[in-house]
Ligand SMILES: Cc1cc2nc3c(=O)[nH]c(=O)nc-3n(C[C@H](O)[C@H](O)[C@H](O)COP(=O)(O)OP(=O)(O)OC[C@H]3O[C@@H](n4cnc5c(N)ncnc54)[C@H](O)[C@@H]3O)c2cc1C
Ligand code: FES
């Protein structure tokens with residue numbers, strides 16, 4: 001399978017990429033690791049006329065410690081996040097999940113920014129970043145703006161970036177003394193989650209995220225409220241399906257996914273010490 | 275477009291379309307047919323090559339994306355004196371292949387895994403090969419080959 005023809009530009013700076021996006025609008029697509037976009041293009045589910053390759057912008061590949069948060073460059077590859085000593089020591093949940101995505105080959109190419117901007121509700125990192133209360137930094141023709149993770153995922157494969165904006169950084173709070181759990185149900189190794197759940201418990205509160213339980217990655221307010229009011233893991237997990245609209249497919253019905261969500265949320269909460 | 279890639283230490287330069295996938299660049303433009311195409315959907319790992327030393331699935335990388343980079347294919351694995359690479363040698367000794375279709379991708383994936391962790395556990399190898407499918411062997415001898423290769427002196431030079 002070979003993608004339909006396109007023009008290809010390998011950019012030398014973020015501004016060059018933004019300029020091309022402004023000029024070409026919806027016809028242009030950014031290419032980071034290509035591990036979501038190229039499969040779609042091979043199946044002709046996406047046919048951009050211009051690919052703007054931001055892969056060479058390695059200045060956006062980093063993990064650094066800032067005062068209030070861990071800063072991760074949008075072009076940091078999953079593998080590099082998973083083995084970064086800084087991620088491992090200050091947000092081990094993020095390192096763990098980045099290290100579970102796909103397989104080593106996928107992790108050597110795929111980037112955190114691509115995972116987020118693709119807007120696939122079955123992706124792992126968006127729900128984790130929601131549960132952690134992360135902030136995303138977008139850059140456009142008029143400079144940078146911050147977007148809360150909770151406002152970023154708009155609908156199925158749609159995110160809050162404008163067509164001429166580039167995601168440049170992910171800011172991840174470092175809750176002190178956090179305990180966490182991450183649970184992902186797959187039938188085959190290497191697959192996306194049929195359902196996934198993440199829980200983070202720290203002195204500053206609780207965050208519970210759900211993977212593949214609706215058109216967007218979700219944060220489960222009902223479970224979080226139950227935990228904060230003193231419920232144990234099993235009690236709080238009973239609320240896990242509340243407000244979810246999972247799709248039904250060959251991997252499971254709506255009722256099955258909602259059942260699995262309750263089970264996985266319970267396990268994640270238990271691991272998080274709830 | 276003209277795309278220059280260092281393949282197995284030799285600089286290659288070929289005029290290909292922007293949509294050319296790395297695997298076709300290697301097989302058709304360069305003429306190295308050792309890299310196989312299995313699923314063509316990033317699932318089976320048959321097309322695995324090393325990109326700057328790390329395993330990637332060449333059916334899901336554009337040649338244009340890796341212009342200027344270094345790619346190693348199975349043809350580039352043999353040692354300078356002509357002997358097989360320790361991972362290849364271990365596949366032969368452990369009977370790590372039957373039809374051989376998955377083997378080039380397995381050898382490249384394992385080489386990358388061992389570069390990242392020269393003293394692997396069996397679990398590390400099994401998890402690390404989740405992106406490589408084999409229809410024949412049942413994997414046991416592939417895992418055995420990976421573990422045997424990790425002990426080879428050449429791997430620790
Ligand atoms: C076999 C396989 C298994 C996988 N398994 C999993 C899994 O288990 N869990 C999981 O979460 N993911 C999985 N993935 C997806 C993988 O994580 C992708 O790497 C990731 O979703 C996309 O990252 P990318 O850098 O490859 O993005 P690309 O494919 O390059 O881009 C994806 C989209 O995001 C846009 N984009 C990329 N970067 C930016 C940016 N900086 N600013 C604005 N827009 C941008 C692009 O325009 C495109 O629309 C898998 C992929 C494969 C091929
Ligand atoms: S052919 Fe590339 S992964 Fe199967």
Ligand code: FES
Pocket residue numbers: 370371372373374375376377407408409410411
């Ligand atoms: S040896 Fe036949 S597919 Fe692996």
